[in-house]
Amino acid sequence: MADSLFVGIDLGTTNSAAAVFDGERVTVVRNAQGGTVTPSVVRVDRQGRITVGTRARRFVESDPVNTATEFKRLMGTEQTLAFEASGARKKPEELSAEILKALRQDIADQVGVAVDRAVISVPALFELPQSAATSEAARLAGFSRVELLQEPIASALAAGWRAEDDPGSWLVFDLGGGTFDASLLETRDGLLRVIGHDGDNFLGGRDFDWVITEHLAAQLEVPLSRKNPDHAAALRTLRLAAEEAKIELSRAERAQVTLPAPLVLDGRELAVDLELDRATVERLALPLYDRAVEVCLSLLRQHGLGPGHLSKVVLVGGPTLMPTLRARVAARLETVIAEGHDPMTLVAQGAALYAATANLDGRAATEAPAPGRQLWLQYPAVSADLTPHVVGRVLGADPPSTLQLTRGDGLWQSPRLAVGADGGFVTSVSLVPRRASRFSIEARSAADEPVAVSPSQFTIVQGLTIGDPPLSRTVGVALANGRVQVYLERGTPLPARRTFTHRTVETVARGTEESLLRIPIVQGELAEAHLCRLIGMLDIGGAAVRDTLPSGSAVEVTLELDRGGRMSARALVPALDQVFEHVVQLLVPDADPAALEESLREQRAQLQSARTDAFRHGLMAVLDKLDRLEERLAEAERDIDAAHGGDADAAQRARRALLDVDAAMSEAELARRWPALEEKARDTQIIASSLVGQYGNAAEQTLLAEVMSAIEHARADRDAAELERQLTLLDRLALGVYQRNDEAWINYFEAAASDISRASDLPRATKLVAEGRVASSRGDTQELRRIVKAIWALLPDDAEARRRGFDSGVR
Amino acid sequence: MAEAPEDPRIVDNPFFVLGVSPDASRIEIEREAQKLLGMIELGFVDAQTYATPLGTRPRHAEAIRAAVAALRDPYRRLVAELWARHAPSDGDAPAPAPAPADERRGAPGARARLGWGG
Numbered sequence: 001m002a003d004s005l006f007v008g009i010d011l012g013t014t015n016s017a018a019a020v021f022d023g024e025r026v027t028v029v030r031n032a033q034g035g036t037v038t039p040s041v042v043r044v045d046r047q048g049r050i051t052v053g054t055r056a057r058r059f060v061e062s063d064p065v066n067t068a069t070e071f072k073r074l075m076g077t078e079q080t081l082a083f084e085a086s087g088a089r090k091k092p093e094e095l096s097a098e099i100l101k102a103l104r105q106d107i108a109d110q111v112g113v114a115v116d117r118a119v120i121s122v123p124a125l126f127e128l129p130q131s132a133a134t135s136e137a138a139r140l141a142g143f144s145r146v147e148l149l150q151e152p153i154a155s156a157l158a159a160g161w162r163a164e165d166d167p168g169s170w171l172v173f174d175l176g177g178g179t180f181d182a183s184l185l186e187t188r189d190g191l192l193r194v195i196g197h198d199g200d201n202f203l204g205g206r207d208f209d210w211v212i213t214e215h216l217a218a219q220l221e222v223p224l225s226r227k228n229p230d231h232a233a234a235l236r237t238l239r240l241a242a243e244e245a246k247i248e249l250s251r252a253e254r255a256q257v258t259l260p261a262p263l264v265l266d267g268r269e270l271a272v273d274l275e276l277d278r279a280t281v282e283r284l285a286l287p288l289y290d291r292a293v294e295v296c297l298s299l300l301r302q303h304g305l306g307p308g309h310l311s312k313v314v315l316v317g318g319p320t321l322m323p324t325l326r327a328r329v330a331a332r333l334e335t336v337i338a339e340g341h342d343p344m345t346l347v348a349q350g351a352a353l354y355a356a357t358a359n360l361d362g363r364a365a366t367e368a369p370a371p372g373r374q375l376w377l378q379y380p381a382v383s384a385d386l387t388p389h390v391v392g393r394v395l396g397a398d399p400p401s402t403l404q405l406t407r408g409d410g411l412w413q414s415p416r417l418a419v420g421a422d423g424g425f426v427t428s429v430s431l432v433p434r435r436a437s438r439f440s441i442e443a444r445s446a447a448d449e450p451v452a453v454s455p456s457q458f459t460i461v462q463g464l465t466i467g468d469p470p471l472s473r474t475v476g477v478a479l480a481n482g483r484v485q486v487y488l489e490r491g492t493p494l495p496a497r498r499t500f501t502h503r504t505v506e507t508v509a510r511g512t513e514e515s516l517l518r519i520p521i522v523q524g525e526l527a528e529a530h531l532c533r534l535i536g537m538l539d540i541g542g543a544a545v546r547d548t549l550p551s552g553s554a555v556e557v558t559l560e561l562d563r564g565g566r567m568s569a570r571a572l573v574p575a576l577d578q579v580f581e582h583v584v585q586l587l588v589p590d591a592d593p594a595a596l597e598e599s600l601r602e603q604r605a606q607l608q609s610a611r612t613d614a615f616r617h618g619l620m621a622v623l624d625k626l627d628r629l630e631e632r633l634a635e636a637e638r639d640i641d642a643a644h645g646g647d648a649d650a651a652q653r654a655r656r657a658l659l660d661v662d663a664a665m666s667e668a669e670l671a672r673r674w675p676a677l678e679e680k681a682r683d684t685q686i687i688a689s690s691l692v693g694q695y696g697n698a699a700e701q702t703l704l705a706e707v708m709s710a711i712e713h714a715r716a717d718r719d720a721a722e723l724e725r726q727l728t729l730l731d732r733l734a735l736g737v738y739q740r741n742d743e744a745w746i747n748y749f750e751a752a753a754s755d756i757s758r759a760s761d762l763p764r765a766t767k768l769v770a771e772g773r774v775a776s777s778r779g780d781t782q783e784l785r786r787i788v789k790a791i792w793a794l795l796p797d798d799a800e801a802r803r804r805g806f807d808s809g810v811r
Numbered sequence: 812m813a814e815a816p817e818d819p820r821i822v823d824n825p826f827f828v829l830g831v832s833p834d835a836s837r838i839e840i841e842r843e844a845q846k847l848l849g850m851i852e853l854g855f856v857d858a859q860t861y862a863t864p865l866g867t868r869p870r871h872a873e874a875i876r877a878a879v880a881a882l883r884d885p886y887r888r889l890v891a892e893l894w895a896r897h898a899p900s901d902g903d904a905p906a907p908a909p910a911p912a913d914e915r916r917g918a919p920g921a922r923a924r925l926g927w928g929g
Contacts, residue, residue, distance in 0.1 A: 189837050189838050193883055376853055378849030379849070383845075384841070391846060391849030391852075391855070392853070393853045393854070393855075424853065426850065491884075492877070493880040495876075496876075699894055702893050703890065703893070706890075
């Protein structure tokens, strides 16, 4: 059997790269031009012929209408890109597939075998539709199986792979062409753990180019504007010149921006002869560097760390080569930059290493099975543990009676292992540290005759490993009360599946088209649905149900995510014995400039009132925060202008900025409510400690102490969001204890009974209350619980909340 | 007691799922999980259930992965240790799981009962 070959691909916004890992060494794959990075550029010529990479990039300037760049940013949207000369239109995933095909060919040329399984990296903050589009691109490129891996984990794996024990936390600062990711990590006992990550889906190297371009454009005789579609071509030319000048300035103090030919605008020639110096570029880029650094600082704060607490920072991505950026990051995070890593190919290297961890051999098993008894083996291809287990089973009846494993260097041998009657065996093996160990398997029959087995050997690499890929964003279902029922929390190892039972809010009448039960699926970290992103909608329509479904019916919703982050959803309605699986897979919504403008106006007004309020209360920290939001809105406004000029990417960025500002504003709102929150905390603490103190068991008491101390920390840090979170925990703990008491249900019953005038089905509610009175007088609390829950199911949610919950039909 | 809800903190406790002691080291936990995943994959019958103080449960690959992930997080491990050590045995009344859907109802009457007036 040939050695394993693991393939990793970094499918980047600006550049892509591939690497292979053979169990001992990682090798970066070179393309036909000899380079280690392949520009993510695709060109389609008049005859419809496709070129990619360096050869296509040459045409970015001279033939932009037939050359596509940065399509990764549009992955998961409905946008298609037009190639004028050939009249072809292509989806972003089709263009990504062209890049993947080229890399696949480069790998085949370099290692001499065709590969059809690989790990492809995606940004940590990629949303589910974007991940799905990436998988589709791989399929189009001819890969039979791929796994997706978050880029920061890939870089961390590559950076940590050969590092000797390096205790403490470290940070991966990944600034790509289009996205920024910061990941906080620790390595302990050979296991790499991502403690947390954060980022900005719309901050990247090209933003630097744009600020410089805008600076230059403003100085021309006729100032160019991104608002004006007629200026697009001239701006593109200027941007390339700006990019060149920027690169020049990483060495020289000043650079001349000249164009070989003057820009042509409305038939007029516009001479460009400008000067750019390093100080100006630094001044322009500083707010962008700082935006990235702010993300890092906030990530550190979330984990109780400050600047100076990091043992190192690993920089990834082309823009991190800029000397001022390196200096700024090191200074503000008060740490050192790790040297000796290639920021351009680190992600691809990590992806290849991960392919080994995931046991995803690049070559499909095409060879015919070798002669001998078939053996199924389960072992980790990479193990941090020096003595991992190997589990196996010999197929077919009458298995051999013993097996023995011998390590390739002859220095270790297992005892003779007895094979069970069902062919199964379990053993542990001993690995050579930081190397690949090959084991051969020898089987013997009951008569001690050798028995041929296949496979007869296998390899395990000892080194740093990482567990299952964690989910990057919390996924849940929006409810009719505008809140979110969390299904899978951020960090949940994939694959994962979770089921919850909901109740329907309204009746779905059989056979009526307009009768529709919506189950909105959202992604995001906030408990309020409208602050999360809608990523899918599971609809149960009147046309599809077998029978009319009364309100209050149970619906069992299951969300499932595979290792690559692909989601599926299913709703089971027990009353109908029917399963609904048709999820409208939403795309990243097209941001319509008019809608964006409207939202911008609303947020400006909100911000203004928040500012007045903060000023009146003398909340300087809040004012400070609001100022930053103001800046963010100003950026969004520029992007909306550009969106009017037809820049789809700017529209997406504006949409994201508006969402961020909205979320930040609710946090600012929390800060404003601080005094009220503190009072609530005191009340909750008193009630919870009495309840848990009187009725709680030992574990509940210990947890109470934990949460109480967390509350004190949050209070000391004046961290409103954290305080709210801890109070929710405390509430939950106290409620668990409270609801164990019969008296609680009498109280719940009285409260619900007094509210039935609002019930959706008044006769039924009235009947339930009467039944409840009987149960209560009989002291039948078991029955009372059932009745209270039935009444709750009839009480309405408020309409505004429901709208904010994406018109969810469940609770 | 057949109707009593089962406390997920006990029946889904990662230590029970993996069948390791609350004192197990990190590497022991990873090793055990890797072995169990292999056994489940190859259909070993004895890996398909695990014991809890509230009876035997079916064991799935998903539960194993979730258990390892939980124990990698120091805070979640601490909580899991507490529940694993304090779990009531079969005879005791299990604590019912808190019902998240009821949270917004608060605890009416609790203040009054504590002498807070309303």
